[in-house]
Amino acid sequence: MDRRQFLRLGGFLTVSVAATGLAACGGGGNDPPPDPAGDSGNPENFNFVHGVASGDPRPDSVIVWTRVEGTNGKRPVVVRLQVATQDDFAPPTLLVNQPLMARPEWDYTLRNKVTGLSAGTRYYYRFLLGNRASATGRTRTAATAGTALSQLRFAFVSCQDWNANHWAGMEELAQQDLDFIVHVGDYIYEAVPGGSRTGLVEDRHAPLTLPSGTALPDGSVYATTLDDYRYLYRSYRADARLQALHASAPMIAIWDDHEFSDNCWQDRQTYDSDDDLTPRTARRRAANQAWFEFMPADVSFDADNPSFQNIQIYRAFTFGNLATLVMTDERLYRADHIIPEQSTGRAVGSVFLVEADTLAAAEAAKIANAGGVLTPVSMLGDVQRAWWQDRMGGGNTTWKLWGNQLSMLRMEVDITEALSKLIARALVLVNGTLAPVESAMATALASDLAVAKAAGTYVGLGYAALRNVLVSVGIDAAGFDATIKPFIEARLPSVTLLGKFILNADQWDGFNAERKNLMAFLKSNSIRNVVALSGDIHAFFAGQVMDDFDAPSPAPVMVDLVTAGLSSNTLLSSFRAVVDNDQAFAALRDLIYSNVGGTLINTFDSTLRTFNPWLRHVDTNAEGYALVTLTPDKLNCTFHTMQRVSGGTAPSVATGGTQALQVTSNTADVSVL
Structure with a gap:
């Protein structure tokens, strides 16, 4: 291999060009010296402890990666x-045999x-420290x-928390x-728990301690410095199972929030309500x-x-005539949440459980104030959006x-309607004579609660619509006031929780105008067979x-x-914690789960399906991964749910x-098999 076959780019990414006829030892006699002084850096003092990886496959190239650990006075x-077409790296199949420098x-x-x-x-590829070889990777x-x-055939994965379940x-x-x-992000989690870890975690994942870090009020500590983030990647990559995954196939990865900071945007963190007022560059x-x-990403x-x-x-990326894979960055260029946390004093009402009408009005106002452009309400940013369209x-x-x-x-819940149905059902369970009017009771109660929502208070609510329904089954005003009204009011949340609510405004539901813009582009240009691979x-x-x-x-x-x-606290468990531990949300408990004879019943899935008819499959109490087989006619996906x-x-x-x-070609729908 001569100098035309080896290039050094940008201080860190090196490039090797495959060539046939290489010897097993040495690079053909014309290799450039890896270091001007000819210092090998005492490779005998180093080891491969973080495995190997490859990524970003192109028709003529791939990125390969490793890390070595040891001591030599911080010298390269x-x-x-070595790269070969066979896993024995015999000379006839050896295409790359190149010395490189690992630098401190x-x-x-x-x-x-x-x-x-x-x-x-x-x-096949591997790395050598003297005569000691790393694991062999396949790409x-x-x-x-x-x-x-x-x-x-490919998999897509997300959210591999060291401190949850297992790998x-x-x-x-x-x-x-x-x-x-x-990998669609959350490869690491930037915050590590303080004290004992909550939830069930495998013992082989010992608690992590950041070199520096910054403490949060709940006792957890988040990565703050380069040493902190490097420590997390080293710790994660030390797990033999993650090493095996990387060695098995090339990975195409993007980040989400936890590679930097939970629910971040640009260089802003959001651990408390006014955190994102300060840049964290x-x-x-x-x-x-x-x-x-x-x-192992081919990025600048x-x-x-x-x-x-x-x-x-x-x-x-392009894979023959079958698939284009577009990987977007939805953190580095995004605008602040449409309703900033500082305006609500907490994440609820800004990021989670956001009133739909309030969110839509705030988004429209931002667009109007910007002269009609999407910049202040964009997740992708203007440049990346144009690139996506291209x-x-x-x-x-x-x-x-x-x-x-x-x-x-879209993931929304009409809490007024949902609670009205729950309360009507509960009334029937205690008084079976109300069964014939259960549906009418739910509709009437929703109408009455809408009056309370508009007034901003339950004070003075007369329940006129519900009273009219109950008169037909013999419940007069006195009976209503004595039994029905107290029964209902014991089950109502704050009036501020009535109405339609968006589940999570950190995802695309919180950037609806840009989502509509992207869908309009696909629709107007007759671009079909578009499938998002999502996580988070x-x-x-x-x-x-x-x-x-x-x-x-x-x-x-x-x-x-x-x-x-892949390993994370489930969506159901997160919402259970809210309704169990915050009295303001206790009235919503039956929309999330019920407890029958000591058995937890997941009602969250059915709640979401009721108000979101476009959802074909929902499982809010799962950890796992997705396997995909793609052909010209069909995309077959299998969700694998992990045991605990x-x-x-x-x-x-x-x-x-x-x-x-x-998903069948030329249909914008997905079937549950």
């Missing part, structure tokens, strides 16, 4: 990369782009654009023969650099750029896949994305498949159940 150390300023990580590869081909290049492909699902995934793995830059160092990073936007990670409109493939951290699906919300969802969810007759444009967290850890030990068989789904 020589590490040799990049935490002894190595990122090398191997070019000159053949399209649609399996390769595969993409098919050339336009090449007829009959099938792709046995990674072992299962590593056994699959996949073309690639899509140094912290954001530290998070950017650590992600860049540890992820400029350490000399003082901005927090010193990295670009949105990018696109990639979606220009990809000449059957399917358009969107690596999209946050769900596009710690639950499985599948459904249709409408052109305008608020229209009288919305039309489906694309499909969103949402994977649960028991006694601190992960189950021997990780998957406890599956749900098969199917």
Whole structure:
């Protein structure tokens, strides 16, 4: 290999060009010296403790990664990369045999782009410290654009919290023969619990202690410095199951919020209501650099750029004529939440359980004040939105896949209607003679509660509509006031919780105008077979994305498949904690769960399905991953639900159940099989 076959880019990403006829030892005699002084850096003092990884497969290239750990006085150390078409790395199959330098300023990580590869081909790679080899990784290049492909097999995953459940699902995934793995974010969690960890966590994940960190009122500590973020990546990558997953197939990764800060936007954190008034540029830059160092991604990073936007990670991939994969960044360029936390004093009402009408009015006002542009209400930002449209409109493939951290699906609940039905049902259970008017009672009570909502108080509410219904079954005014009224009022929440509420305004429901803009682009350009691969919300969802969810007759444009967290506290558990621990929300408990004879009944799923008819599948009490088989005619997806850890030990068989789904070509719908 001569100097034309080896390039050094930007201080950290190196490039090797595959060549045939290499010897097993040495690079052919013309290798450039890895260091001007010829210092090998005492490789005998280093070891491979974080495995290997590959990512971002193109038809002629792939990124390979490793990290070495040891001591040599903070000098660079020589590490040799080998890439071959067979896993024995015998000379006839050896294509790259290149010395590289692992440097302390990049935490002894190595990122090398191997070019000159053949399209649609399996390769093997490893790294050497002297004669000691790392684990061998498998990778595969993409098919050339336009090449007829009959099938792709891949997984998509999200939310792998060190401090929740277990990582046995990674072992299962590593056994699959996949073309690639899509990671849609929350690869690490920036905050570690203080004291004892809540929930069930496997024992092999010992508590983590950040080198520096900043404490929060609940005792948890969040990563603040580059050393903190590096520590988290090192800790996660030390797990043999994550190493096996990376070694099994190339990963195409994007970040979400926890790679920097929970529910973040740009360089702002949101741990308390006025946190995001202060830029956290140094912290954001530290998070950017650590992600860049540890992820095998073919992206640009400029350490000399003082901005927090010193990295670009949105990018696109093509797999023959079958699929375009567009990966977007929904954190670095997004505007603040439409209703800022400081205006409500907490996340509820701003990020979670946001009144739909209030949210829509606030968004419309921001757009109007900006002269009609989407900039102040955008998740993607203007430049990335234009790029997204270009990639979606220009990809000449059957399917358009969107690596999209946050769900596009509308998730709302009409609390007035839901509570009215619950109270009507409860009245029937205590007085069976009311059964014939149960539906009429629910409708009438919803009408009465709407009056209270408009007035902003229950004081003076006469329940006129409900009284009229109950007169027909012999309940007069005195009987109503003595029994019915106290029964109802004991079950009502604050009047501020009446109405339609958006479940999570941190996802696309909180950026509805831009969502409508994107759907209008797809619809007006007749772009079909668009499927989002989403995560973040710690639950499985599948459904249709409408052109305008608020229209009288919305039309489906694309499909969103949402994977649960691979290991994370479930969406159901999060909402259970709210209704159990905050008296203001106790009246909503039956919308989330019920307890029958000591058995927890998940009612959250049915609540969401009732008010969101575009949802085809909902499982809010799951952890797991998604496997996809893609053909020209169909996308088949299987959600794998993890069994729970028991006694601190992960189950021997990780998957406890599956749900098969199917999207048929040229239909913006998903079927539950």
